[in-house]
């Protein structure tokens with residue numbers, strides 16, 4: 001069935017293929033265009049470099065008027081990412097706009113990796129280390145990066 | 154011989170989508186495109202019928218060349234149809250906010266119903282504006298922005 005959400009998601013998919021943003025990739029599940037799997041690559045020259053972080057995006061029929069549910073499948077260590085993979089990011093919550101598409105969502109999450117928002121901590125330990133002990137924070141991030149390769153299997 | 158020449162030249166005059174009749178006249182025209190051919194008969198074209206094609210666009214004051222001509226919400230062309238609308242045009246009018254940003258009427262109305270009353274692009278409080286005003290306000294650099302869509306104004310007022 002063609003709904004406006006599905007139609008928009010098809011356009012998002014086309015745009016993602018024709019004009020792929022760097023460092024992120026995504027595709028709908030074979031069986032359900034309302035559920036997408038995506039990968040964000042850790043940006044170069046940061047502690048996140050080399051990481052491959054998987055996410056799942058779940059859209060509702062209200063898309064693009066409502067943001068999708070986005071969650072990391074890969075274990076993360078980040079001030080704004082909960083242990084269950086949920087992301088605390090304003091554009092996925094109260095700053096959502098219907099002009100965002102999947103490319104915009106994924107690139108925003110990618111830039112959140114290196115640019116945490118201290119105002120909305122979701123992982124208190126990561127927050128604390130980020131503020132007080134950056135060296136240890138970076139070491140923990142490197143650990144996460146290495147773990148992300150093992151998830152590959 | 155002369156008939157074969159003529160047929161090779163006919164495409165030059167029948168490139169348009171017109172149904173034409175080529176009439177041969179027994180006279181040489183030295184100034185025509187093929188001067189090498191001596192005593193070539195002059196061709197006169199009589200148009201029997203033509204098929205007019207018109208192109209229309211919503212005038213959304215696109216001063217910025219970078220801007221794509223799509224509605225940011227549905228990502229379909231302004232001239233296309235937003236979700237739930239069968240035919241483009243008056244059924245799917247383009248409306249403006251006072252901030253100068255344009256969307257399909259249906260698209261922005263659904264957004265405003267489901268969320269805060271803000272422009273999806275600039276987050277200013279949404280208020281329907283008329284396109285002439287907003288073109289001026291956004292200063293889009295597009296001199297001579299004519300309102301092709303008087304229907305644009307009609308649609309906002311019916312709201």
Ligand SMILES: [Zn+2]
Nearest residue numbers: 224227257260
């Ligand atoms: Zn639209």
Ligand SMILES: [Zn+2]
Nearest residue numbers: 252254272275
């Ligand atoms: Zn605006």
